Amino acid sequence: MRRLVVLLLLLIPALAVADADEASSMRLSVKPMLCIIDKRTPLCELAFLVAWESDHDGYYCLFNDFREAPLRCWNDARDGQLDDERSVDQSFSYWMTGDDGDNRLAMVAVEVLRMDTDDRRRNRRTRHVWDIN
């Protein structure tokens, strides 16, 4: 029993290092990362190009905030990409997981920036020449 505990104590840090390696080797990119909406364009209707690359072949899954199930999984792969067409009005994230399914190896946030305002006073013409509302 004591040997088992010692073995576990030795293995846990090793497993943690392996996880950290996997996480640090995952690269995730999303284009575009910024979308702007206002009263006339209340939704971002875009095809987001999501691309990932890892140093190791493996089982990887791509998720986003809109569904619990993965958007897509790749088996025995070290890179991949997906065109994700979406209509959004709030910021959200994409992330990659490995075969454990829980550990996020890389995450990218897509920002939806609302540029209009319901307060007309914020659009007053002032003497500022640069202000872009």
Added chain:
Amino acid sequence: MWMLALTAFACGAAAAEESAPQAAEQESPWRLGIALGYGMRSNPLVQSDDIPIVVDLDIAWFGERFFFDNGDLGLTLADNRAVTASLVARFNSDRVFFGNTDTRFVSADLAGMPLAEATEFTVPDRDYAIELGLEFLLDGSWGQLQFTAFHDVSSTHDGFEIYADYGYGWRSQRWYVEPSIGLSYKSSALNDYYWGVRDDEVSVVLPPYQADAGTNAHARLMLGYQISRNWSFSLVAEYEHLNDSAAASPLVDEQDILGYFAGFGFRFR
């Protein structure tokens, strides 16, 4: 074991929080920004320098009733689907040109006639006026309109100004273009205070002049590109045509005022 369960529960709770898209942000009452770049506003006065624009601060706060917007103080009287009406106190903007004038020895008067001897000449100074007025803001799919009517409450010029500005903006993702045009009627008292030449200011260089009321016209074109959440790039060009009565003043060298600015803006969000 209970530690493990607690950790699992905490991780689950965190995952549940992350799985929902972020909630819409509450708009801050503050609007704070800074722009760095290069720009210039021409000065219509004789013997004057153009006004450089290198750094521009944007400091504003909007409460439910009261607001402060880059020196303007406002009390909102009505805010509904049709219009936002506010009582606003501000400084008059015509004074800004009189802060960038030179003192020179001149050998001709302002009409170009030679003088017997070189004479020192300084453009007379003018004070800032505190003005109180009403402001009406309207907007819709057709664009945005701003009407204001201000009267001097500081006994500086005792005049008034009525202003209208219309703008329409187009956005295509990160790009934004907004042209705007407007008119500004200046009463004779206001026009004469800033552009007239009073008896005690008359000299061999400067003849007397009394300005009447007049209407200025202005146009503006703004092109913006949103680089990121906080950073943007802006190109702005402005044009103002001084009313004929102001332009006929011996203090005025150019009837048209041109301004431009190109720079990067940072807005705290």
